[in-house]
Amino acid sequence: MALVTLKELMKDAQRNHYAVGMFNTLNLEMIKSVIRAAEEQHSPAIIAVAEVHAPFNPLSLIGPIMVKAAREAKVQIAVHLDHGLSAAAIKEALELGFTSVMYDGSTLDYEDNIAWTQQVVEWARTTGASVEAELGHVGGGEAGTAEENHEAFYTDVEQSYDFVSRTGCDALAVAIGTVHGVYRSEPRLDIGRLRDIHAKIQLPIVLHGGSGLKETDFRNCIEHGVSKINICTDMFIGMMNEIRKVADSGSINYTEVITATEAAVAEVVKQKMTLFGSNGRV
Numbered sequence: 001m002a003l004v005t006l007k008e009l010m011k012d013a014q015r016n017h018y019a020v021g022m023f024n025t026l027n028l029e030m031i032k033s034v035i036r037a038a039e040e041q042h043s044p045a046i047i048a049v050a051e052v053h054a055p056f057n058p059l060s061l062i063g064p065i066m067v068k069a070a071r072e073a074k075v076q077i078a079v080h081l082d083h084g085l086s087a088a089a090i091k092e093a094l095e096l097g098f099t100s101v102m103y104d105g106s107t108l109d110y111e112d113n114i115a116w117t118q119q120v121v122e123w124a125r126t127t128g129a130s131v132e133a134e135l136g137h138v139g140g141g142e143a144g145t146a147e148e149n150h151e152a153f154y155t156d157v158e159q160s161y162d163f164v165s166r167t168g169c170d171a172l173a174v175a176i177g178t179v180h181g182v183y184r185s186e187p188r189l190d191i192g193r194l195r196d197i198h199a200k201i202q203l204p205i206v207l208h209g210g211s212g213l214k215e216t217d218f219r220n221c222i223e224h225g226v227s228k229i230n231i232c233t234d235m236f237i238g239m240m241n242e243i244r245k246v247a248d249s250g251s252i253n254y255t256e257v258i259t260a261t262e263a264a265v266a267e268v269v270k271q272k273m274t275l276f277g278s279n280g281r282v
């Protein structure tokens with residue numbers, strides 16, 4: 001029984017200055033691989049499904065599998081809804097027993113983001129789940145663009161204290177120069193801004209767009225308050241490389257794809273756990 005809340009994972013990460021990886025698990029192979037890697041590394045982990053990925057595997061099907069896999073894991077695992085956008089998805093995740101939900105109101109007006117986050121916190125308190133919110137906007141998609149990474153979208157330091165104290169969220173995702181997806185130019189993180197936000201709020205800080213960042217980026221971010229780092233694209237890249245190899249071999253045996261993608265995910269996850277310093281913690 002190793003299903004835990006995000007809040008519990010964040011407490012130890014903050015106390016001992018490391019970050020827990022959140023890995024988007026779109027299918028059964030990814031769920032199994034992340035958990036196996038976490039067990040082998042003696043690391044906590046967060047398995048997550050994003051609302052935009054629900055069309056590929058509906059929450060009602062993949063959610064119970066994630067919760068069961070986490071319960072049976074030998075290490076602590078939080079089950080998280082990544083980028084929850086609709087009330088329906090958030091309520092469904094809470095009903096399914098997710099121990100953490102992210103409400104992404106980052107494209108709303110400031111006051112609307114506060115009001116919706118407050119509402120999600122109220123719902124989550126009824127099940128004991130933790131809530132991550134986003135202030136500022138981390139842009140990008142599978143092809144992040146420079147425009148979406150403009151400083152105008154960065155998290156406002158002064159607003160950060162007001163936002164977390166009024167919403168009661170448990171973790172705050174910040175925009176400091178990362179983007180989701182592949183970086184088109186060298187990412188330059190605004191560590192000064194992160195340090196200033198960290199000085200204002202006691203809460204664990206979340207870094208989205210963790211794929212493609214360097215070891216020094218992770219080290220600087222963890223030093224200045226980041227306790228959760230989200231990874232998706234690097235796993236996709238690893239899996240696609242292996243799928244290409246299987247296809248190029250002329251194989252028609254799909255089980256080879258399953259085996260190869262599981263190995264690719266595990267390799268990426270283990271590497272990140274080492275970089276985040278979460279290995280050997282449980």
Ligand code: 13P
Nearest residue numbers: 181208209211230232233
């Ligand atoms: P990457 O795909 O850039 O790793 O970002 C993942 C993420 O932040 C999911 O919320």
